[in-house]
């Protein structure tokens with residue numbers, strides 16, 4: 001990793017970490033010495049440096065065991081010291097330590113007013129609420145030393161034509177895409193919005209708060225909010241009109257953040273973590289409190305969502321964006337925790353530094369031409385003045401103040417206000433394909449002449465320093481000649497003609513026309529030398545300055561779900577890319593889970609290929625343009641669901657596509673690529689499992705005894721009470737099936753406190769492993785997690801198969817005698833597993849099939865069964881449900897009628913509260929189900945939960961009726977349910 005990257009990383013995380021072991025060792029040895037000396041009583045060696053070492057150790061109290069009373073020992077020692085300078089010094093050190101325990105002034109206050117961002121960014125620094133607020137002046141960081149009188153500076157237009165105007169397009173040397181600069185434009189518009197009336201004023205806040213989406217003040221925010229009691233934004237709307245003139249990818253990214261907002265708000269209401277929200281649809285219009293309830297929850301939902309969505313944006317800025325700026329390796333680290341939060345004010349120097357117009361791609365340049373000729377028909381950039389630009393901006397702003405109607409990129413809104421997914425995605429795919437331009441002198445498209453002149457003039461009005469002043473401020477060597485600044489002799493000579501002396505080279509031009517850095521480690525952006533140094537300071541100011549990414553970055557403010565939702569996983573695809581997750585969430589049919597367009601959009605795919613190859617990860621990604629998937633139709637009526645589920649010759653299960661990536665060979669019947677063979681294998685397995693005449697009974701007994709003993713072990717009593725309490729779902733039902741399955745397939749379970757290198761798994765480890773594999777195979781896992789889960793599941797399966805083969809002897813020799821002898825070596829008393837292995841051997845299966853079948857039992861009979869058992873218990877503990885089960889429990893004898901009633905109740909409970917909502921099926925050729933025509937080779941969703949409530953299948957569907965005609969009428973999906 002480059003030293004620059006390391007520097008930035010350590011700043012993101014606060015002070016550089018202590019060199020671990022050695023510092024801790026020093027503390028503990030100091031503490032031990034101190035204790036020994038205290039024990040031996042006074043007189044004490046009065047060595048002040050040793051004592052401050054002890055105070056220092058106390059300060060690192062995370063490592064101190066407070067049960068050992070170190071602080072108390074220090075205080076006792078202090079009280080015994082004779083008065084004098086030594087006592088005073090030590091006393092001061094202890095008082096300072098205790099004072100510094102708490103921040104002064106406090107880092108934050110309690111209450112919604114402080115937990116939520118103000119629309120205009122005020123109150124970010126609680127001691128100076130206006131710091132960084134919208135509508136305040138820019139800061140100036142650097143003192144101007146070299147005079148730059150306006151009347152002696154060259155004409156701004158001439159400067160552009162001589163030093164900035166693009167000669168020819170040069171591709172970005174590191175392979176950054178046009179998307180990178182679309183995102184960059186969004187980032188800079190989040191923190192810069194120079195007033196057209198008074199250029200000293202920044203109309204937006206200096207915080208990474210997604211102001212282009214949410215508005216730079218309350219009035220702008222009000223325009224984008226629906227205020228529907230759900231905290232939503234208007235569909236696909238955003239607040240910043242200045243972006244409408246930029247290439248469309250900028251606005252598309254904003255639209256996706258709008259969608260992310262509405263997704264998060266929907267989730268918060270659905271999860272209702274604190275139980276304070278109501279579904280607005282359930283409040284009737286005659287409810288007198290309706291308005292007040294909706295108003296209160298609207299604010300809560302909107303502001304909490306905004307916090308989470310802003311953290312998503314910040315995460316994209318500090319991971320995807322800065323990774324691209326610095327080179328890829330930064331992604332490997334976690335940037336989610338920053339320290340400080342004392343506010344930030346953007347400066348004019350940085351406004352000038354970020355004018356990256358030279359990076360405009362060929363395609364975006366054409367786009368700007370189109371826009372220009374639309375708003376200034378028949379004109380050339382030279383024909384226009386800054387006033388013309390500002391007047392036009394004002395005119396466009398007032399044309400349609402309703403954000404719901406704004407369009408861009410030649411797209412039209414649909415009747416519900418949204419844009420078409422395919423059109424939005426096409427813009428993003430293209431922006432990823434298009435190469436950005438290199439940072440360079442004479443690299444800015446001619447069409448941007450006016451924008452650049454505006455920038456240069458603005459800089460002069462701000463009194464910005466010279467390039468050399470800026471370099472000195474950053475601790476960089478001042479340039480002594482123009483050729484040192486830019487080694488292109490033509491550029492250097494032209495600049496010398498315009499400015500005369502290198503010390504008078506103004507910052508704007510000095511930065512934008514300086515020689516660019518070559519591609520080296522730690523310089524993915526390859527901007528000019530001075531920009532590349534300064535940008536690091538700015539990154540740190542932005543990360544550290546914001547209270548909402550520091551002191552107030554808490555699960556309480558964002559809810560536990562929200563906090564978790566915006567975390568990055570650096571081991572995930574794209575090395576934790578947040579943009580990739582955003583695309584998959586908001587355009588799920590347009591981006592594929594393994595595409596480089598999803599995970600590395602800021603580089604062109606062409607540039608990404610060799611990088612991923614070098615990292616050894618290229619096999620994980622698809623480099624082709626994503627192919628859109630179609631919305632999956634759903635079948636929720638009983639008749640249709642039966643038809644699909646019971647016609648394996650027409651509709652196959654799709655799990656084999658996933659299982660093929662983690663299990664090879666036949667036998668894994670729960671996710672077989674051949675439905676009929678899978679069912680055959682499953683029947684054989686069941687025969688082998690139940691085997692002996694009393695086989696089923698023995699399994700039942702195992703479950704009964706294990707459940708009972710775990711309930712005893714895991715339960716507790718409250719004070720003066722005989723009633724035992726148990727968390728039945730967490731501590732019992734989760735693990736009972738695991739105990740049975742592991743014993744059956746021969747995987748040892750070890751105690752929770754067993755050494756980590758002891759063979760086998762703890763029940764909790766086993767649960768995690770099986771949950772991963774089960775989720776990967778059967779659940780609708782978020783696309784963004786799929787690739788990671790696949791790789792994790794593959795590693796889990798390898799480990800499980802290793803144990804299964806080892807304990808069964810199936811890897812060695814599959815003769816009955818071979819297996820029995822292997823088994824007898826492992827187990828002293830025969831177990832279910834021995835019998836199962838022997839029965840398999842007699843069926844003549846090959847070793848891989850046996851191992852895969854055992855794996856199928858393990859995966860198919862655990863996680864989902866635990867889920868189903870939990871649903872059952874929950875169902876029958878509900879006081880509104882029939883009490884028949886409780887009555888059955890009290891019976892002393894249990895006849896076949898009771899048995900059948902119990903089974904009926906179980907079927908009914910799982911019908912009304914199924915373990916999962918439904919299953920997917922793939923059609924073989926075109927099929928018709930009712931009125932629905934299903935195209936060949938396409939996917940459908942069978943909504944079992946809905947079909948279970950269809951009166952055609954289950955008359956009076958809400959009624960729990962254990963006596964319904966036959967068990968066959970119940971719908972079953974995949975996994976253990978089958």
Ligand code: HEM
Nearest residue numbers: 181184185188192193194246351354355356360364368451
């Ligand atoms: C083809 C793409 C782009 C176009 C057409 C464009 C156009 C403009 C225009 C017209 C302005 C003046 C805005 C105003 O005062 O109302 C401006 C300002 C600015 N542009 Fe760009 N720009 C583009 C891309 C970028 C990119 C990629 C960056 C860098 C990340 C950037 C950085 C800036 C900055 C920092 C300002 C000053 C903003 C302010 O002070 O309010 N621009 N640009």
